[in-house]
Amino acid sequence: MCDVCNGRHVVYGYTRIGTMIQPCPNCNPKPKEQYEQEYQERMKRFELAKERFSKEVIPC
Ligand SMILES: [Zn+2]
Numbered sequence: 341m342c343d344v345c346n347g348r349h350v351v352y353g354y355t356r357i358g359t360m361i362q363p364c365p366n367c368n369p370k371p372k373e374q375y376e377q378e379y380q381e382r383m384k385r386f387e388l389a390k391e392r393f394s395k396e397v398i399p400c
Contacts, residue, residue: 342367348364351365
């Protein structure tokens with residue numbers, strides 16, 4: 341079993357707008373179909389987060 345992803349084939353990356361799920365760099369990604377489906381859901385969530393993020397004024 342892969343040590344990086346614990347056999348889940350994805351790794352989590354943290355950004356300031358939330359958690360991003362990425363394919364594991366250490367082993368093969370999930371089957372394309374499943375990956376595509378999750379990608380769509382992820383993008384949906386990302387768009388929602390972006391929308392919410394853009395409404396907030398965050399001083400840098
Ligand atoms: Zn892995």
